[in-house]
Amino acid sequence: MSQEVFSRYDSADYLKTEEDIAGYLEAAAELAGDDPAFMAQAKARAKALLQRLGTPGDVRSDEVNTGDRR
Known part of the structure; x- marks a missing residue:
């Protein structure tokens, strides 16, 4: 049998x-719960x-909730 x-x-x-x-960050925020390392x-x-x-690689915490990039 082959693997x-x-x-x-x-x-x-x-x-x-x-x-x-x-959207990835929003989903991560939902999954993270209270886990700051996540x-x-x-x-x-x-x-x-x-x-x-x-694009500039700065990710602000307000972006996680709103998905806005300023």
Whole structure:
């Protein structure tokens, strides 16, 4: 019997716009609850994604709730 091989899956591969990343942060905020380390990791990931898009990589806490980029 052959062994199944799976490719790497990263949901971030599907975040193509600033709006997608804002949605990612909103979902992370819902999942994080009271875990600041979870949100710190999500914000770091969002910053890297924004830089990949060529936009400023600052992620403010007010963006997490509203999804606004100013």
